[in-house]
Amino acid sequence: MTTIFDAPEDFAATALRGFAALYGRYVRLVRNGVVRSTRTPEGKVAVVVGGGSGHYPAFAGYVGLGLADAAVAGDVFASPSTAAVARVCRAAHRGGGILLGFGNYAGDVLNFGVAADELRAEGMDVRIVHVTDDVASAPRETPEKRRGIAGDLVVFKIAGAAAEAGHALDAVERVARHANSRTVTVGVAFGGCTLPGAREPLFTVQKGRMAVGLGIHGEPGVAESEALPAADLARLLTDRLLEERPAGVTRVGALLNGLGATKYEELFVLWTRIAERLSAEGLTVVAPEAGEFVTSLDMSGCSLTLLWLDEELESLWTAPCDTPVLRRGAAPQALEAPGSEDMSGEEGGNAGFARAPEAGRRGAACIAGTFEAMAALLREKEAELGRIDAQAGDGDHGQGMARGSAAALLAARTAAEAGAGTATTLRAAAEAWADRAGGTSGALWGVLLKAFAAELSDDAEPAGEAVVKGARAALDAVMRAGGAKVGDKTLVDAFVPFVDVLDARFAATGSLKIAWTEAAEVAGQAAEATAPLSPKLGRARPLAERSIGHPDAGAVSLAMIATVIGARLS
Amino acid sequence: MTTIFDAPEDFAATALRGFAALYGRYVRLVRNGVVRSTRTPEGKVAVVVGGGSGHYPAFAGYVGLGLADAAVAGDVFASPSTAAVARVCRAAHRGGGILLGFGNYAGDVLNFGVAADELRAEGMDVRIVHVTDDVASAPRETPEKRRGIAGDLVVFKIAGAAAEAGHALDAVERVARHANSRTVTVGVAFGGCTLPGAREPLFTVQKGRMAVGLGIHGEPGVAESEALPAADLARLLTDRLLEERPAGVTRVGALLNGLGATKYEELFVLWTRIAERLSAEGLTVVAPEAGEFVTSLDMSGCSLTLLWLDEELESLWTAPCDTPVLRRGAAPQALEAPGSEDMSGEEGGNAGFARAPEAGRRGAACIAGTFEAMAALLREKEAELGRIDAQAGDGDHGQGMARGSAAALLAARTAAEAGAGTATTLRAAAEAWADRAGGTSGALWGVLLKAFAAELSDDAEPAGEAVVKGARAALDAVMRAGGAKVGDKTLVDAFVPFVDVLDARFAATGSLKIAWTEAAEVAGQAAEATAPLSPKLGRARPLAERSIGHPDAGAVSLAMIATVIGARLS
Structure with a gap:
């Protein structure tokens, strides 16, 4: 149940404002999004990510050194508008071009795509990477039909590390696509979520049962079963992902994601079993994370993401970063960005209409x-x-x-x-x-x-x-x-x-x-x-x-x- | 609903193991707890905190530079045993004495108290600070009867910063007590929580209503009301705490805590309203935090904690720290502690029994x-x-x-x-x-x-x-x-x-x-x-x-x- 709000239609925008007020050391509010409040070198590729709200820390919580430069926020479970995407990109651009990253949903593909066209028309170099990590949403043969879920963070982390290291846009785009092709996720849900202002949950899962492969907006799963003990749940998740293990891979990055109401201690319990399974399969886990990374309001459930590492991906996966949600190693010291003008207000206004006959x-x-x-x-x-x-x-x-x-x-x-x-x-x-x-x-x-x-x-x-x-x-x-x-x-x-x-x-x-x-x-x-x-x-x-x-x-x-x-x- | 576990009775211990496996850069597992895995100077006061499990990040997530040295974990919602407290203290002690911090519950008072006596008998200097921040649990005139809830983290943060700065045990104890006397919390619950393995929630709150002043284990509140819009909820929480504002205070630390199922975006929405209220009362908020700090499994609800600052408390509240749950400023670079022997196994065993007649x-x-x-x-x-x-x-x-x-x-x-x-x-x-x-x-x-x-x-x-x-x-x-x-x-x-x-x-x-x-x-x-x-x-x-x-x-x-x-x- 989503309980705390004033006007439901202002939920996403107000949450973003509150977030920016609390995390001023990382971000500055712009209209429909946030950009880094720390100094960014001229010429650096800007990694701009986004999508609907209701998924915190996706996407505003990803902004900071070594990860994203800016995030665009739509309304709850709704794509941001074309104008919003373009506006946030303009605020984040430092002359090095833009990598736009988002999960593969029709609304986002449309709005980010049209925005990219507009920005290109203004002379900006803009590349797009849709994340397609959800193995349950389409077969392996048609990866372009897969949805993006918690793998978003993994792909953005890789792109962000490459951009922070000073790579040019071509290189950042290439490695982001490479990471996406090696990132796989499968999730389960134990209970639904309720939109702010709604009286009933968007969907429900019967008590004691679970939906396997459920998406992060309540899209149906591939199967339903009894809720399993942790050991069996770990087996189910890892076995499904291991079907897609590329030949020769012996090292993996891992992200165990809670969808909202499933708590950290449950994830820690599950992690002990997942770690056992991966180790039994001869895999070494590198810098695993367990926590809330892509939520769905108060949905109950979790997902496991694996990143099949090679040398290049491992060095980017373990590279330092410092954001509200993810911190790694010794991030370079951040300096507050100059200027603090409020960039979140309405822009333009009626820029004068010619009087018609x-x-x-x-x-x-x-x-x-x-x-x-x-x-x-x-x-x-x-x-x-x-x-x-x-x-x-x-x-x-x-x-x-x-x-x-x-x-x-x-x-x-x-x-x-x-x-x-x-x-x-x-x-x-x-x-x-x-x-x-x-x-x-x-x-x-x-x-x-x-x-x-x-x-x-x-x-x-x-x-x-x-x-x-x-x-x-x-x-x-x-x-x-x-x-x-x-x-x-x-x-x-x-x-x-x-x-x-x-x-x-x-x-x-x-x-x-x-x-x-x-x-x-x-x-x-x-x-x-x-x-x-x-x-x-x-x-x-x-x-x-x-x-x-x-x-x-x-x-x-x-x-x-x-x-x-x-x-x-x- | 707590959903992921194997044997319910192993939930807390397994969660702790999983946590330690994921956060090796901060902690090392000992039996019934964790201690810092980073190097700690000899003679430093050890701040050891703890209580029941089911409250993550309380208490293991508080361990790290600038905050706690170790945490003791009991079973879900149950005090750790006397032996567990003593054992973890011995592992954390660096010769500078120990400050034991925990919330004011009879079980914890008993077990930590008996452990302190045992350790003193072994020659250790041990001091105790019970946190008593929950204003709803007893009147202002009998603060010693108040429960400890999310204010735990605030008091421990102050004590941890003082200890990290090299203060002696007397000084750390004094400032911890001072912080406790100036830390107040009030909470509301929208829904109950379910113990691992239980079929029914520990308590329930009727849909559309909320319990005001509910404790973190389902203890009854002081009142029940309709669930309120964010602006009214902010007013209710701040007004109750402002009743206890000491004369002359103009600056406050603040912690807006989610109990589990209430999500970050809801807290951010609420924060915008709380910040307005505090500002209208002439208070400047210093380094506020919103997130999950003391949870109750999957309970729905939140609490607001205020710390009435003075100069000393403000410098400790804003001092750097680096733990799994809270990070502030530029924490001093941590060095991995020497030794990595597994300290979590069973100790002693049957140390040989004399044969009786x-x-x-x-x-x-x-x-x-x-x-x-x-x-x-x-x-x-x-x-x-x-x-x-x-x-x-x-x-x-x-x-x-x-x-x-x-x-x-x-x-x-x-x-x-x-x-x-x-x-x-x-x-x-x-x-x-x-x-x-x-x-x-x-x-x-x-x-x-x-x-x-x-x-x-x-x-x-x-x-x-x-x-x-x-x-x-x-x-x-x-x-x-x-x-x-x-x-x-x-x-x-x-x-x-x-x-x-x-x-x-x-x-x-x-x-x-x-x-x-x-x-x-x-x-x-x-x-x-x-x-x-x-x-x-x-x-x-x-x-x-x-x-x-x-x-x-x-x-x-x-x-x-x-x-x-x-x-x-x-």
Whole structure:
């Protein structure tokens, strides 16, 4: 049970602020993340890591000498926005380029990937390493489909040590990929976790039983069994990992990770058995760690990570570091970084909107009005969308959509009041949505709205042909960014028939009202039809299928929004 | 739920072994504890801390430069035995004397106190500081009745810094007492904890509610309320502590402690609110810490500790230290201590028993037979005694008695087989019981049996008068050591009438069988009669009265044992 919070939606941001207040000797707060507060040499490669919150010490606790330079924090179990990633990277960059490290989840891949593109366009050299250590999430033959769990810390430690040693970006990227290919993790869960503000746990494990291979957001495991004595649990974990032992490896790094409610003394008990097993297999364990490294709120369970060492990896694994969560050897003396300006505040603001002609300003008011209707709808449907999403995902879709639309409404109003035109107002709303909603759906709605805006003008109200073209452009952009196709159980399943019907019926009738209304109806049916289908895109989505009987929340919310907008058309 | 273990009774010892295996750079395992593995100057005051297990990082995680020199670990929620405390102190002593630090619980006061006496008899200078920081456990006017909770770490940190700075024992003791008098803590619990191997939690807190002032073993709180938002919870905690703010204090050290299942991010959220409150009260917070410092297995909840600083305390609070759980500033470089002999094995063994005459050897066999019956009884009644104890104490009485009697049986058999006489065999059993059972009852039964043995001879079987005198001597010793009187709801309540009846009826009838049987019956009635009474001696006992309707487990087990022994008399 997550118990201590004020407004649940502020949980992640407030926790980050508290962390930064306590650990000022390591970090300085920036918006949506932290950067080192200690002096970093110019030209050093910056290792920037991140992901959703709720996993402390992942990721802010990894920042310090010999490990990460900065961490980006999304909302609880939700990817940080593209803008957040880019912002933290800019604060951390010292001219040596950036290695972006994060666990392999669709939302993070999307947001970090788009941010990398933006930063490259600004002239920064940015490389990406997704961590894929969870052996239970996909077979050995398709490592790129594996999730990233506690191996995150191992891979980041290796990259951080290489960067601290002064290696160039090419070398840091190479060794980080190498470490990822030799890092394997398997976990078990004894009990679920509860999101701040939620009344029920995200999932439960029956008392006296355990889920094997469960992910860190409650993704289903590969098997369920009786909870085992420590000796048998140690055997189960080590045997699964030893299946992937590369030939000739005799030395391993090890990380025994508690997920939250499983305590240190339990981990120490388990470690005695794991150490026996590894030794019996002829493996020498180098600098093992047991503790909380990647948690899942108050989830009960643990995972074992092994790093198959070679000479290069061993020297980086044992290299000194000094962070809130991990300390090794004699870390070089840290000097406080110069400057202490508060970098966490809101930036920019309405950087002045050009005043649009009368028609464009009427269009802007219409956009703002539309977002008002959308925000009201999504506030009302927040709990329902959350429940639908919880069947197959991590239950945060309702929260993300509510937050995104509220932010978009604010931005659209501000733009409209400042005299901006239709397209500019929609673009401002799109950026606010992407930045504030977080997660996969936040990123996708940002992309969707931005592409829509590109088909509109600042000189006219949104009408007929431009709207139909905008919808088509938005669909294309979403499919490009998300990589999903019809049948993958995402909002695309509802969006494709919506645009097809809108296109066809507008061509036939010339009435946007009629075309849009029919299209929205078809989208609603398509959303319902996502229920009995198979895997879909999304952060923390199951690989096995849990969502039978439940439609996809992203498709449902898209159809709802289409219906509400249709009702406003005249 | 405590989930990972093999044999529950080995949980604490195995966890300690695993901890030492992982943290060899800080500690070396000794029997029942750890000592620093780094070099310590001759003549330095040794700060030795300890208490029950289940509270990691208390107490093994406190060992390292600038903090403790060694830690003694009892079983889960049970005081370490007198022998364990003495043993660890001997391993840590560097000629500068010893400061013994522990939380104020009856079992620890007893075991550490007796150990201190033993060590003083060996010529060591030993001082004791009980930590009494829990403001909810007794009024301000009787600080000596307050329990020690998370303030343990604060007081030990101050003492450790003074010792590391080279201060003599007098000065270290003085500043430790001063720190204790200025350290206050208040805690809340949202949910209970489960002992390894137990099927049900030790206590529960209703969902959505919280217990205010709950102790770290489930001792009842002072109030119950709705679980509060972070801002209100911060106000509740700080306001209670500010009631005890000494005049003129403007600077405080602070420790926000998670009890196990409450996560770091929740603590960080709460910290932002606490910091606001303290600042509003004109207090400057110095080097605050938030994390897990004194846990209670998987208990959900947290506590806030404040240290009212003066110049001396501030310099010690901020002094460098380097331990598994707490690191500050640039700790002096540690050098590995010389020698690496395994100090954790069994010591001594049967150091050779003098062969007793025939009658004494028959007496030894009789003693061994008696312990066989006692061990069988206590194994059978283990769960029942645990249940009775759980009503008012921490539920470990059955486990402790079973473990103690099993160890005593083994020692008695070994002595008897080696040809030892009656008294020597009983003394060997007494020592084994005290050393292995742990907790208050283990210490008391050790004292009881040792005093009994002193009235027996190695040349004769235990008979009539000697047994009656032995029982009286045992009772006197228990009352001296435990400080309890009739009516305090301890085993004394059954023991006093037992000895009185035994004495009187033996004088009247001359039959030990008759006298013992009648005395055992009276003891049984007296044990039952402990049910509706008020506070009693014992580790982790409630201050309020929870045990109405339940007899005292210590009195019950004493009466049971008396009955079983009576049945063996002829």
